[in-house]
Amino acid sequence: MRNRVSAIAILPLSLLGLAACGGANAPSGSNTPTPNAAHLGPGATLALACSGCHSELNGAIASLSAYSETQLQDTLARYKTETDGTTVMHRLARGYSDEDIALVSAYLGHEETAP
């Protein structure tokens, strides 16, 4: 029988890419993240798909901001391989290669993006 509700409610994929780039009006040099070329790399672009659902708001859809790169990568890999999952993340994760998952996890994982 399928239909097991995932224990972690929909993956915490948060903080989509650009949200990590600081406030829109933040002048250069203000309290914004450390420069990181990955902000414009393929991981950042892949992560654009995450921020429509995942924000800093934690709830029925988890915030990703507390997740490390390793946690994200493990969770996405689990979504991808679980055959009895019921959430949209199970169906979405199957569309991403292991390399994609590594890239997006490196981009969103908190070590890389925490202010």
Next chain:
Amino acid sequence: MSDLINRRLLLQSGLLGTALTALPLPAYSQARASIMIVGGGFGGATAARTLKRLLPNAQITLVETNPIFTSCPFSNLVIGGERDLSAQQFRYEALEREGITVANVPATDVDADGKNITLDGDSVYAYDRLILAPGIDIRWNVIEGYDADAANILPHAWKAGPQTLLLRRQLEALDPGQNVVMTVPAAPYRCPPGPYERASLIAHYLKAQKPGSKLIILDAKDQFSKMALFQEAWDAHYSDQIEWRGASEDGAVRRVDTGTQTVFSDFESLSARVINVIPPQKAGWIADRAGVADATGWCPIDPLSFASRLQPDIHVIGDATIAAPMPKSAFSANLQAKVCAIAVARDLAGQTPRPTTLANTCYSYTTPDEAISIAGVYSNAASQLQSVTGAGGVSPPNADKAVRTAEAEQAAHWFETITKEAFG
């Protein structure tokens, strides 16, 4: 662009060592480029905000007639009596605070060759880049007799706002036992599962408040989005309320008569106290004016950058595009806006767009506290968007109620998140 080149650009532009808040535009490029965006829905608003982050020195102008945006997603809950229309409404103040110019005037013409746009009939503005996010317009009179006046009697409610409230009031005024008719067009149209979510929530209202009343759906097609899941919900909850007739059961409506409240298919006619005509659609009017819509009425695009295939200097995003298999949804518009914004920023820096993977998720309520979903993953590496094999699909059939209620909660969270990303 490799991260190495990226880093070199950063060095050139003197941004390394400060904060990377935006794409590194070389100082010699159009750092103060003028970017016009027409249409303030999920696509246009998201594009404006994303570009302002990427290009803080650019002049970003969002052209949107209405100072208040009313969201179509979740408006079926308003029609079903479960939600207030004010919960659907968003202003553009956050965008203005971020330095985006919001012009509440109509865009009335576009000169693609001259790269200028006319606002409000007589003010002409030059732009460096133009993004059109015009949403949909109704194809009046394709269903004979269904014009803008008819919509005041037989609402479409396919653009949220007064039409939503009109349909809601008509349902409230229904006498128990009187029927409702909904007509549904052939694809493509905005929000493929939307009619069936609406049917579910109308049926939920009828069941609770209008004993004996029924909803008859006349559909111009024989298959629809999440069909098995909707039918499962209808069998479970609304077997006395919903009757669906597809194209092969003469479901395609050809003509309406507002005087007698009647719809006509090829062989039959049906009268009802409330008739919701979801009519055929096309890209919003300005797309035609700008020369980016083709004979289908929709806009062909290069999926790498969302540049128009017909006017390569104009970008088109959202419901107006031909992006199938990616559906006409708020999620799609929002993501296309972000991908397009990065492509525009890279273009201004002399860089070509780069392939990536896009996705879509659409939730539909089947009752006020249960929902089902469809998801898809798409590559934009080829000349058209393509579904990634093995990914995507719909919620499991015959699932526990907990699965359905979990998706209803996720849907509500999605709405909160995506409206915040688009409107602040």
